[in-house]
Amino acid sequence: MNKLISKLIFVCIAWAIASAVYADPAKDQAILADYFKNRFQGVPVEEYANGAYSFDTVGRESWEAIEEFPPYEMAIDDGQAMWEKPFANGKTYKSCFADGPAIAHKYPYWDKKKSMVITLALALNHCRKANGEKPLKYKKGSINNLLSYITFESRGNKTNVVVPKNDAGAVAAYEAGKKFYFTRRGQLNLSCASCHIQNAGNKIRSENLSMSMGHTTHFPVYRSKWGAVGTLHRRFTGCNKQVRAKPFKAQGEEYRNLEYYLTAMSNGLELNGPGARK
């Protein structure tokens, strides 16, 4: 019976979020927050930044033990070295990011001139390119060190994605990300929302499904399964593959728009990356 009610509520929020006439992230987020507050009673919204550990008390204990000696610490150190090491032309990342390194909360954003969503990973490679360096790969490898350092330095800043309402391109990108989130795909025919909204808090096999709010605050993430730190788009790839869908290109338009929507749903939450997960 409870399940039936929560299913009905899910259908209502899917409808409410989908039927907003123009992009209104604040409204979309308010609908989501109400749904999660009701579903996770007693869990403060700030805790959503800790994903499944916000409600999975058993997993939380081992996670807290892991956080005592963070497995992403080396990545932060290596990232700092990358940040400080001059390119072949003598300049550093600082030449592109004057406010750096604590800049993670400024991404993703809509670039009106380029007419696209710019993520932090993309901006880092734009900087490398402008300085005659080879781009870094977007899922695995040393980009995660750089992202870990920048994210760590940005801890405590709040997520604040702005979707300029008077910019049709930005609105369309946000809407595309949202549509992606609610679209069923793959042979198993599931959407991101099927797992991370409709069934958030439930178990799929032995995995506790985390809520979509808070999903972006702690990336990049060290995963025991990966044995390394990986990017948000690597996680998207994994979640697409789980439903036997063909994953999209990391930092391609689909995933960037998805990141734009998903990050906006965490507006107001503090950045707490890099994170550690199973």
Added chain:
Amino acid sequence: MNTKSKGLLSIAGAMLIGASLSTSVVMAKEAGMSRMDEGKNLAFTRKKGNCLACHMIVGGKAPGNIAPPLVGMKARFPEREVLKAQIYDASKKNAGTMMPLFGRYEVLTDDELDKVVDYIHSL
């Protein structure tokens, strides 16, 4: 109210045709035990049915809790064809279902589906 009375009806139905069903299961067991085992394997493994991702099944490790436990199936599904239809295309009954459309989207072949249905029906 509606679902309750449906439930009662199907239990009554199960009792009525229970006799014939139990003989057919016994026959299946005698004729091809391995088919039933195959059905169980298909239902359990992640690459195929992975029913345990969402359903508790007695004997299955670390089940999820997204969906109702698969127990007492003959009471709930006296007719094998109704059970098969549910597993073939769960969206027929519930358009917003979380359950993969195992037959319609060819997650399982016809033969695999039949084996899974036999096994699930025996629970």
